[in-house]
Amino acid sequence: METTLTRRLGVPGIVxxxxxxxxxxxxxxxxxxxxxxxxxxxxxxLMVLAATAILLLFxxxxxxxTPHVPDAGAFYSYVDRGLGRRAGLGTAGLxxxxxxxxxxxxxxxxxxxxxxxxxxxxxxxxxxxxISAAMIAVVGFLGYRDINLSAKVLGxxxxxxxxxxxxxxxxxxxxxxxxxxxxxxxAEAMSGAPGLGLLFAFxxxxxxxxTAVFRNEAKDPERTVPRATYIAVLSIGALYxxxxxxxxxxxxxxxxxxLATDSPDSVVVGFAGEILAPIMTDIxxxxxxxxxxxxxxxxxxxxxxxxxxxxQRGVLPPGLAxxxxxxxxxxxxxxxxxxxxxxxxxxxxxxQLDPVLEIYTWYSGAGAIGVIVMMTLTSFxxxxxxxxxxxxxxPGMVRAAAVAGGIGLLGVLALSLWNFPFLVGGNLxxxxxxxxxxxxxVLAAALPASTRPAPADTPEPADASRR
Numbered sequence: 143m144e145t146t147l148t149r150r151l152g153v154p155g156i157v158x159x160x161x162x163x164x165x166x167x168x169x170x171x172x173x174x175x176x177x178x179x180x181x182x183x184x185x186x187x188l189m190v191l192a193a194t195a196i197l198l199l200f201x202x203x204x205x206x207x208t209p210h211v212p213d214a215g216a217f218y219s220y221v222d223r224g225l226g227r228r229a230g231l232g233t234a235g236l237x238x239x240x241x242x243x244x245x246x247x248x249x250x251x252x253x254x255x256x257x258x259x260x261x262x263x264x265x266x267x268x269x270x271x272x273i274s275a276a277m278i279a280v281v282g283f284l285g286y287r288d289i290n291l292s293a294k295v296l297g298x299x300x301x302x303x304x305x306x307x308x309x310x311x312x313x314x315x316x317x318x319x320x321x322x323x324x325x326x327x328x329a330e331a332m333s334g335a336p337g338l339g340l341l342f343a344f345x346x347x348x349x350x351x352x353t354a355v356f357r358n359e360a361k362d363p364e365r366t367v368p369r370a371t372y373i374a375v376l377s378i379g380a381l382y383x384x385x386x387x388x389x390x391x392x393x394x395x396x397x398x399x400x401l402a403t404d405s406p407d408s409v410v411v412g413f414a415g416e417i418l419a420p421i422m423t424d425i426x427x428x429x430x431x432x433x434x435x436x437x438x439x440x441x442x443x444x445x446x447x448x449x450x451x452x453x454q455r456g457v458l459p460p461g462l463a464x465x466x467x468x469x470x471x472x473x474x475x476x477x478x479x480x481x482x483x484x485x486x487x488x489x490x491x492x493x494q495l496d497p498v499l500e501i502y503t504w505y506s507g508a509g510a511i512g513v514i515v516m517m518t519l520t521s522f523x524x525x526x527x528x529x530x531x532x533x534x535x536x537p538g539m540v541r542a543a544a545v546a547g548g549i550g551l552l553g554v555l556a557l558s559l560w561n562f563p564f565l566v567g568g569n570l571x572x573x574x575x576x577x578x579x580x581x582x583x584v585l586a587a588a589l590p591a592s593t594r595p596a597p598a599d600t601p602e603p604a605d606a607s608r609r
Contacts, residue, residue, distance in 0.1 A: 155293045156356050156370040157377070162296040163349025163440035164378055165433045167303040170310075170385055171410045171426060173346050175402035178390075181339025184324060184398050185331025186386040189343040194379030196550035197347055200517065201375055203524035203544030205368030206536055208354060210527065216354040217516040218448065224523025228587045233516055234457060235586020236579065237448055240512025244348075245441040245479075246486045247505035249274050249281075250497040252434040259431055271491040277435060278487065282480035285442045286473045289356070292443055299436040306414075306422075306429050307385055313417035314392040322395040325387050337557045338564075344554050345510055346382060349440055350374040351517060355447040392417055442479055449475035457589065500567070507565030508575040514555050515579070521548030 177186050204220070211219045217237050222230025253274030260268050284292050315321075324330055331339075353371045357363040390398045392413060401409050411430075415423030450472035453462030464474045495501050524544045528536025536544070558565070563572040 152361050153366050153369050153373065155290070155297075156353055156366060157373050158293055158297040158300055159356060159440055159443065160349050160352050160370070160374050161378060162300045162436040163352060163444070164347055164374075165303075165349075165437040166300070166378070166381060167306055167426065167429045168433045168437070169346040169382065170307050170389070171430050172407070173342060174386055174389060175406040175409050177339050177342045177386075178399050178402035179406055180342060181336060182334030182399060183330055183336065183339060184322075184390045184395050185327065185333070185336065186339060186343065186390065187325045187383045188328065188331035189336065189339040190346070190379060190382045190386055192340055193344040193347060193554075194375060194383070196344070196547060196554065197350065197375045197379075198372075199543045199547030199550060200521055201368075201371045201547075203521065203528070203536070203540055203547065204351075204354070205371055206540045207524050207527060208357075208367045209364040211354070211357075216352060216448070217520050219354075219451070220520045220527075221516075221523040224525070224527035225519065229519065229523075231457065231589050232583040232587035233519055234448070234452055235582045235589075236512050236516055238445065239579070239582045240509040240516070241441055241445045241448070242479075242482060242486065243505040243509035243512070245438060245445060245483055246490070247502045247509065248434055248438045248441065249277060249483060249487055250490065250501045250505075252277055252431065252438060254497050255434060256431050259427060262427075270497050271487065274487055274491075274497075275484070277438060278480060278484050281435075281439050281442050282476065284439055285446055285476040285479065289443070292439055296436050296440060299432050303429055303433050303436075304381065306426060307381065309418060309422070310410075310414050311385055311388045313414075314388040317392065317417055319392055319394075321388070321391045324395040325390050338561060341554060341557045341561060343382070344514075347375070347378055348510070348513060349437070349444075350378060351513070352440070352444045355444050389413065442476070442483070445479045446472050446476040449478060503565075503567045504571055504575065507562070507567070508579060510565065511555075511558050511562065511575075512579055514551065514558050518548060518551040518555050521545075521551055 174186065177189065178184065181189065207220060207223070211223055218230050218234035221233040250270065253270035253272075256273045256277075257268050257270050260266060260273075284295060350371070353367050353374060357367055389410060393401055393409070405412070411423055411426045414426045415421070449458060449462045451463075452458040453460050453464075453475065462475045462478065463472070465472060490497075490501050521544055524536070525541055525548065528541050528544065562576065563569045566572050566575050
């Protein structure tokens with residue numbers, strides 16, 4: 143059974159994969175108004191800057207440790223090397239659980255948003271679950287095939303997203319409206335509820351951490367993965383800082399919070415039509431749907447690579463590590479992800495859960511907590527490995543950055559837990575989902591520990607690029 147993936151992804155390919163998971167146009171159109179509303183402040187650019195700084199500090203250790211982690215398990219592999227096998231297994235279980243929840247939440251929300259567009263244009267009401275089922279099939283098809291096909295689809299969608307965001311930014315710049323300095327005032331950023339603002343600014347970066355998941359398909363992983371990680375964080379951060387400042391200025395620093403609070407779902411979409419042209423309203427609505435699709439595909443590929451790596455390591459059935467002979471992709475793992483996603487969506491629909499207020503809110507909130515926990519564990523795993531990594535000692539600056547990043551992530555985690563009821567829709571839901579996350583970690587940590595070593599990086603044959 144072939145278990146070696148083809149190394150075809152360069153830095154641009156990996157960056158496209160992970161930035162697409164962050165869904166920039168969706169963040170700008172949906173998350174920005176939410177940050178303004180929950181923080182009760184227009185200090186969003188500084189909140190995004192703080193999130194960028196924390197993630198850059200995290201990336202320093204993440205990039206340094208990459209050459210010492212020979213497989214593509216990302217958080218699982220890093221925690222395994224730095225904190226021990228049991229902690230690594232617990233992280234693996236948490237990763238699968240969190241990313242499946244995020245995949246399902248976006249799939250259901252996608253069904254609703256696409257259904258709204260269909261009804262707007264045709265007057266025909268299509269059940270959200272029918273559209274979600276069709277999207278699962280399309281994502282499953284793309285995930286089953288060569289990773290380059292996914293990269294091309296995601297790249298196309300991402301270019302259109304970024305072009306739309308930059309068009310809105312340029313529209314503000316050339317509109318003659320006053321560009322306010324208030325959003326960059328520390329006093330403004332600390333007013334209201336800055337903790338909630340920072341938390342939601344942080345959530346806008348989700349997906350960047352998956353650069354290491356594609357290690358087995360990177361042409362030169364020891365260089366490609368670190369470079370892709372830095373580029374992803376910096377590009378996402380720069381885009382969000384610039385766009386948040388210009389959109390707030392365009393709305394008016396004194397009016398932005400009130401406008402976002404009154405119409406969180408439509409304030410940015412309507413503003414795009416006002417600042418550019420009415421047709422831009424329709425374009426942004428379409429791009430939000432395609433952005434969600436790209437996000438679902440990116441998360442699908444992330445979960446597939448986790449299953450593939452766990453199959454390689456013998457934690458899960460070895461058959462999951464099978465590589466398709468023609469597509470050179472972890473197609474069997476992808477098939478299982480499609481099946482699990484479809485099953486969870488089906489059960490959720492049969493239970494008549496509301497696709498936005500319950501499925502999206504609950505699943506994405508719990509998944510977000512899971513990812514933040516894993517990033518925090520990874521930060522301290524990097525410190526542990528760099529201190530006692532079998533003769534490998536991290537430079538002092540790397541350890542200092544990892545510690546600082548870990549402290550920052552602990553702060554974000556504390557904010558997340560404090561606001562967990564808000565994220566998942568109530569105190570009872572917070573208790574249930576919190577217990578589920580802990581249970582998954584504990585049960586996974588108790589699995590029989592694999593003695594199979596991590597697979598060493600295998601050089602790509604000389605003619606691989608011509609296959």
